[in-house]
Amino acid sequence: MKCTRCKSKAIVALPSHNAGFCKQCFLKYFENQVQKAIKSKAMFTQDDKILIAISGGKDSLALALQLKSLGYNITGLHVDLDIPNSSEHVREIVKKFCQTFSIPLFIISLKKENLSIPKVKQTLSRPICSACGQIKRYYFNRFALEHGFQVLATGHNLDDEVARLFANTLRWDETYLGSQGPVLKEENGFAKKVKPLYRLTEFETAVFCFLHNINYSTKPCPYSKGASFTFYKKLLDDLEYHQPGRKFNFYETFLKKGKRGFQLLRKSKLTLNSCQKCNYPTTETICGVCRIKKIISSNN
Amino acid sequence: MKCTRCKSKAIVALPSHNAGFCKQCFLKYFENQVQKAIKSKAMFTQDDKILIAISGGKDSLALALQLKSLGYNITGLHVDLDIPNSSEHVREIVKKFCQTFSIPLFIISLKKENLSIPKVKQTLSRPICSACGQIKRYYFNRFALEHGFQVLATGHNLDDEVARLFANTLRWDETYLGSQGPVLKEENGFAKKVKPLYRLTEFETAVFCFLHNINYSTKPCPYSKGASFTFYKKLLDDLEYHQPGRKFNFYETFLKKGKRGFQLLRKSKLTLNSCQKCNYPTTETICGVCRIKKIISSNN
Numbered sequence A, B: 001m002k003c004t005r006c007k008s009k010a011i012v013a014l015p016s017h018n019a020g021f022c023k024q025c026f027l028k029y030f031e032n033q034v035q036k037a038i039k040s041k042a043m044f045t046q047d048d049k050i051l052i053a054i055s056g057g058k059d060s061l062a063l064a065l066q067l068k069s070l071g072y073n074i075t076g077l078h079v080d081l082d083i084p085n086s087s088e089h090v091r092e093i094v095k096k097f098c099q100t101f102s103i104p105l106f107i108i109s110l111k112k113e114n115l116s117i118p119k120v121k122q123t124l125s126r127p128i129c130s131a132c133g134q135i136k137r138y139y140f141n142r143f144a145l146e147h148g149f150q151v152l153a154t155g156h157n158l159d160d161e162v163a164r165l166f167a168n169t170l171r172w173d174e175t176y177l178g179s180q181g182p183v184l185k186e187e188n189g190f191a192k193k194v195k196p197l198y199r200l201t202e203f204e205t206a207v208f209c210f211l212h213n214i215n216y217s218t219k220p221c222p223y224s225k226g227a228s229f230t231f232y233k234k235l236l237d238d239l240e241y242h243q244p245g246r247k248f249n250f251y252e253t254f255l256k257k258g259k260r261g262f263q264l265l266r267k268s269k270l271t272l273n274s275c276q277k278c279n280y281p282t283t284e285t286i287c288g289v290c291r292i293k294k295i296i297s298s299n300n
Helices: A023-040 A058-069 A087-100 A117-123 A128-146 A158-170 A174-179 A202-211 A227-242 A246-265 A288-299 B023-040 B058-069 B087-100 B117-123 B128-146 B158-170 B174-179 B202-211 B227-242 B246-265 B288-299
Strands: A012-014 A019-021 A049-053 A073-080 A105-109 A151-153 A192-194 B012-014 B019-021 B049-053 B073-080 B105-109 B151-153 B192-194
Touching: A019 A023, A023 A058, A023 A202, A049 A058, A049 A128, A058 A073, A058 A087, A058 A202, A073 A087, A073 A128, A087 A105, A105 A128, A117 A128, A117 A288, A128 A151, A128 A288, A158 A174, A158 A202, A158 A227, A158 A246, A158 B246, A174 A246, A174 B246, A227 A246, A227 B227, A246 B158, A246 B174, A246 B246, B019 B023, B023 B058, B023 B202, B049 B058, B049 B128, B058 B073, B058 B087, B058 B202, B073 B087, B073 B128, B087 B105, B105 B128, B117 B128, B117 B288, B128 B151, B128 B288, B158 B174, B158 B202, B158 B227, B158 B246, B174 B246, B227 B246
Parallel strands: A049 A073, A049 A151, A073 A105, A151 A192, B049 B073, B049 B151, B073 B105, B151 B192
Antiparallel strands: A012 A019, B012 B019
């Protein structure tokens, strides 16, 4: 197979684009997709201070390196979950990566916050993945706002976004469907959030990391059983195999046509209060994360 | 496995209902699902004259027999497509079925209408399945209106409906999504159309026919290559296997929640004209079926 751009030997095939690329042209393609996402969705500019949520997986590292090499003003934030046989290893990967590419890095230790994920798991009866996600989102958002970042960027890729869209559609959840997208604008108490990799698949971010010889964490979180989300991704891969390009088309058409109806249906905005403990937005009097903290300390 | 209702030996398992049934209880379950569809969606009453589109496949025969045994006033209509090695066999099945169960039957011969499907296939460049569907819908509708039927019932089952919903959702086709459902109300020039089997799967209509010893046509139409629709059904079966009940839930939640947004988005109704040839509704001056007829006769 020959490279679609330069006709030298291709090393990666992308059926969804009816294309194959050599190393250099693949990296150019990757860069173009990221630039296209940033510009077409007005995610940020060269003047913005961008905070990147770095988990240590392929997506967040690919995002950080790509934005860095495009000259954007980026800073990394890693939330250390304090999970045995996992978090220490991941933290070292993130630190080394940021050193190698001269990316300023901040680390928030959930242990220091008295929110170690194993402790949260022990204490709460609800699924740990949802609580862990809530805690991470809280700290990313809080850090972005307290340190003057204009925008928070995450490594969510096309597969993540399509699996989420599919899950929301199966339930016809009009609230989530009315708000899902690669850009969530800044609203009182919430930083602007963007997903510059939404046009690229998991496979493509893995190839990017491989070609840049980036060491990323490949072990799934020991707590994630990954039930329905992993299944949806497999099912959507099957769809993509039969209809190359379908994933992106499903997502992009949703943004252009599907979303509007759900936006019309969205209930009038919830009134947000300031959490009495931390001042961050909540629909209650105390926010979800402060409530978890409270339960944990009263259990000790 | 024991029957969920009467505790005798079960002969059919229905994971989506977390149930298993013996013969009698399965047939009762089937009847209940049909009655529930008819009543909850106000499809028709014992006073209505109901026309049933009978193709000769398991769904239309199951529908006809179930409505007959519930005492509804039904009449069958079969459209003979005139496809070699197929239509004659199917027509005989339909005739024998209607004789056996004393169901009045009308047959429209597309050959006599100069619309033999092989001829249509030869003449038109568009996919034959879409033209054949259009022609059948035209004659069912026309017959229902011209013979004073209050409603036209078709054998579409849950799998058909969910596959269609899935296909429409993948494209976020707001027009189709705003109108899809088990009841299409009567509008100028269009008879009321209902799908009393929409709560039952293909598997369940096959079991119904098997238990009633009904001989139905099992050969797929020689012209249907069945590409994407068949693939979607397989994919949705996979989903149902992992999440029993998901198909029905996806469809029913769409009717309750998803559809509203698309209805809001639907463009203002198209102005319908009366076809200058046949008087039936069209957005043009000559309706689609009369246009096909015209092309065919000018080609002869």
